[in-house]
Amino acid sequence: MNILEKIANELDTFSKSERKVAEVIMASPNTVIHASIAALAKQANISEPTVNRFCRRLDTKGYPDFKLHLAQSLANGTPYVNRHVDENDTADEYTAKIFESTMANLEMARKSLDTNTINRSVDLLTQANKISFFGLGASAVVAHDAQNKFFRFNVPVVYFDDILMQRMSAINSRQGDVVVLISHTGRTKSLVEVATLAKENDATVIGITSEGTPLAKECSIVLSLDVAEDTDLYMPMASRIAQLVLIDILATGFTLRRGTKFRDNLKKVKDSLRSSRFDRKDV
Amino acid sequence: MNILEKIANELDTFSKSERKVAEVIMASPNTVIHASIAALAKQANISEPTVNRFCRRLDTKGYPDFKLHLAQSLANGTPYVNRHVDENDTADEYTAKIFESTMANLEMARKSLDTNTINRSVDLLTQANKISFFGLGASAVVAHDAQNKFFRFNVPVVYFDDILMQRMSAINSRQGDVVVLISHTGRTKSLVEVATLAKENDATVIGITSEGTPLAKECSIVLSLDVAEDTDLYMPMASRIAQLVLIDILATGFTLRRGTKFRDNLKKVKDSLRSSRFDRKDV
DNA sequence: CAGAAAAATGTAAATTTATTTCATAATGAT
DNA sequence: ATCATTATGAAATAAATTTACATTTTTCTG
Structure with missing residues (x-):
């Protein structure tokens, strides 16, 4: 080509x-x-x-x-590439680099996602009696965001970023519950244990993690996202952004599956926030 | 371009x-x-x-x-439009659309960002005695993420997604403290009040919000991000992703400003997590 | 609302650019 | 070495683009 x-x-x-x-x-x-x-x-x-x-x-x-x-x-030769931040970069430079790497990684993540798995996950989520989102560290943020989204759908949804709460919640889960575990590395011990506990209690375990990791092995479904490692500054960057986009996708799939009337309801939820906000004309 | x-x-x-x-x-x-x-x-x-x-x-x-x-x-792989999700989209289609819109919006946000303002914000953050990140709803997630990042820098950093805690914290702030307020709409009443309170107590207030909003008016510095409105499903999507990338940028600016030795320290923080993880060879 | 000024649009000619045709040169096989 | 094949270029032709200018339309002013 x-x-x-x-x-x-x-x-x-x-x-x-x-x-x-x-x-x-x-x-x-x-x-x-x-x-x-x-x-x-x-x-x-x-x-x-x-x-x-x-x-x-x-x-x-x-x-x-x-x-x-x-x-x-x-x-085409210069798509968004992963340019690494350099010590002497100006604000201009590192800003450009971070945006570009983020986009390059999103492109990468997009290609690695399997839409069949997304479809199955959406199926499970729409049928769930209760949905739990667990993550730790940067992935806790993603879980937090997921709760924020799914909460609007008026489904029982919980989110914990505390190891003990996660364990307790997993032990209390049952058939029909969906537990979504988020971990880029898939090697966080306590989260793998949570997966095992949830599975033992017949919950469906969806993992947002990398293929072939200890966590992936304990999950019923694995939504894997390929992202270049964030080695630069020892902080998770692109991985969590990709995870958040995946949450958007799951949430969107959820609302589409639920039909038109359901979406009218979403509008109501949003409208309910109005009184907490300054009107546009106030500006 | x-x-x-x-x-x-x-x-x-x-x-x-x-x-x-x-x-x-x-x-x-x-x-x-x-x-x-x-x-x-x-x-x-x-x-x-x-x-x-x-x-x-x-x-x-x-x-x-x-x-x-x-x-x-x-x-160019760059999607040129914000394609809206349609009721009858398959998983394939809405996945592609969400990725594309996210990237289109990041591109837009990148262009709207002023690097001088970023530079000044980084200055203030590196000099801060204490940093607070406040947001509500979807923006709380962003604040949460910011705390997660800045916490690694070994600076006093707090994050609250509770209105009362935010107020109390703002009232207790003083000169040298930096309060970062996150709100896409910039119209959340309680957050605008927090801005006012923090300012009255001589804290520096950085707003991650849209230009010309009530919140922006109360801030010392405004980091504004233009993003197409997320009207599709009444859920914040692209805006929070852009905000998170901005957090990455601020965090990166922070570490660069602090110099090499500081970054070695970051590596140590990351290494400290090792014992909580399964080794690669375990897989 | 007439009428002038400005802006927008189109026609036709001029120019630039690309392609074809055909003659010549280079290459290679026997 | 000679013929066949292939490669190359000069000139002619064809196509496409741009310019110059005329006409129409719109906008503004009194």
Whole structure:
């Protein structure tokens, strides 16, 4: 797909003149996309028809079409990447880097998510008698957020970020209850124990964690999110953002499954907040 | 940068004919990048020079250059619109839409952020005797996350999602304390009161909120994040994600300001968690 | 609401750019 | 070495884009 890669690949199938064009293009593709066929021909010391033939050899309609492909390759070549924050970065720089890494990781997480699993999870959540969200540390924040969302749906929902409360809650769970356990590493001992306890009490255990971890092994369903490790500053960053987006997805799936009337209800919940707020006209 | 966004943004500054072109382009940008200026003009029922003028209005050199930009916009994984979830969406569809909107909104938020303000905020935070993070509802989650991050820095940091605790804490604040108030709408009455109380007690008040809101008016510094309203399902979605990324940025700025030795310390905090986790080799 | 000024749009010509045709040169196989 | 094949370029042609200018439409002013 990427035409620059294609050029590099097929370099040996090119003729002498074609190779000259290829080299000029690869040397500064960003200049080429703004050059006319005449300019490029001159730059490569070959004739214009040769450039044109070169373009066609790469399965494009002609020179302008080739430029289009090239432009797209360049745009694609620099997607959101995980750029690491550097000690001497200015506010401008680290701000840009953090936004970009977050987005790169979201893209990554999106690709790794299995929508069938999402569908099954939504099924289970809509049918649950009670939903519990447990996490520790940064994942506690995600659990907190999940409670905030699902609470609006008027389903029994609890959230604990305390190990003992989590254990007690797990022991008290029963068939029909859904326990959602959140842990990026999937190696937090106490959370794995909670999973085991909940399972022993016939609750359904959904894990928002990485594949193949001790926690994953104890779960009925695993929603796994691939995210590049947040090694930079020893703080969870992208992983929890991806988890939160996953919560949004589950919550959205939940409301869609519940139908229109249910969504009217959501509006009421939101409207109920009005009296606690300053009116827009007050401003 | 993204020319499709730009078109959507400047739609109202266009003349009648220009709008016609814009609509044709937005309806099927992928067709347009392969069309000649004549074809596009015909499609939009206007003359060729008008298309040309349209291109120049968007700061491109002309039609071919415009097509290049358009092609790049399309190639870029960047979603150009906030696609709204629809009632009949499959899991696949709403998952994709939520990821895309989240990313579109992050892109938007990034652009709206002022790095000078970030710099000043980081200054204040590094110099603070005590840092408090307050929010309610979805913003409480953000405050919770902030506490989690700043706690690792070994600075006195508190977080409350309870109105009374927030008030009491604000009343007890003094010069040198920094109070960070989080509210997307900036209209939550009790939080505005907290801002006033904190200010009366000489604390520095940083608002993570929208410009021109009652809360913003009470703050010493306002970190504003533009995000498209989350109207779909009456739940805060993109706004809190953007706020969390902002927290990441502030935390990162904080650690950078503190220097290398400080960051070694962070590693120790992280390492201290090891005993609570299953080892990798256990798996 | 007339009428002038400004802005928007279109026509047609000019220009630029890309492509085709065909002649010539290079390459390679026998 | 010679013929066939392939590669290349010059010039002609075709296509596309841009410019210049005329016409229409809109907006503002009195």
